[in-house]
Every structure is written in structure tokens, then in C-alpha cells.
Amino acid sequence: MWTGIIQGCVTATIKHPTMRRGKLLIVQPINPTTSQPEGLAQVAVDTLGAGNGQHVLVSSDGPGCQRLLDADRTCPVRLFVACILHETSIQSSATRKAAQPGGTA
Numbered sequence: 001m002w003t004g005i006i007q008g009c010v011t012a013t014i015k016h017p018t019m020r021r022g023k024l025l026i027v028q029p030i031n032p033t034t035s036q037p038e039g040l041a042q043v044a045v046d047t048l049g050a051g052n053g054q055h056v057l058v059s060s061d062g063p064g065c066q067r068l069l070d071a072d073r074t075c076p077v078r079l080f081v082a083c084i085l086h087e088t089s090i091q092s093s094a095t096r097k098a099a100q101p102g103g104t105a
Contacts, residue, residue, distance in 0.1 A: 002060075004030055004057075005054070006025050006051060007026045007028050007052065010026060010043055018066075019071075022077075022080070025050060027058055028041045045077045047080070048084055050081050059079070059080055059082040065079070068080055
């Protein structure tokens with residue numbers, strides 16, 4: 001899984017029959033701590049309704065995507081939007097230990 005920002009949608013006049021339930025989005029992978037772009041933009045299927053500029057978590061679980069779309073193994077999609085992120089917070093393991101009751105950094 002990786003975080004990304006929605007940059008747009010893909011319009012196709014003809015789609016594979018297994019993709020009738022989702023919308024194709026262009027997702028730019030980002031570094032979750034800096035929100036800076038990392039690598040090339042990818043195309044992912046979305047069934048949650050994510051929009052331009054939203055931060056999302058993308059999964060590359062091909063069989064999971066097939067289940068999400070009620071598709072068989074002929075489904076050509078591997079990436080899908082797993083959730084829409086409203087807020088992100090990344091802590092180091094030392095910070096997490098200190099935040100636990102009785103924990104020390």
C-alpha cells in the first residue's frame with residue numbers, strides 16, 4: 001500500500017466488462033511525511049468517490065481488487081483506492097512507546 005494524491009480521471013470509450021463498477025483515477029504517489037511526489041503517476045480504480053486533490057491510500061492487491069469489483073481473474077486492474085485519507089500522522093516508534101501508559105522514550 002502507498003499514499004497518493006488524486007490528479008484526475010481517465011476517460012475511456014470502451015472499458016473491460018469487469019470495470020463497470022469503478023472509476024479510473026490518476027494517482028500520484030507521494031512521500032507520506034513530506035507530501036512530495038515520488039515516482040510516476042499510476043492509474044487506480046476507485047469505488048469510494050475520491051476527487052481531485054484528495055489524499056488516498058492505494059492497494060496493489062490484485063485479487064482484492066477483483067473481489068471489490070465482483071470480477072473474475074480476467075480483470076486487468078491491480079491498483080485500487082482502499083481509503084480516502086482525511087488526516088495523516090506519522091510517529092516514530094520511540095514516540096509511540098512514550099505515548100503508551102508507563103512508556104518511556
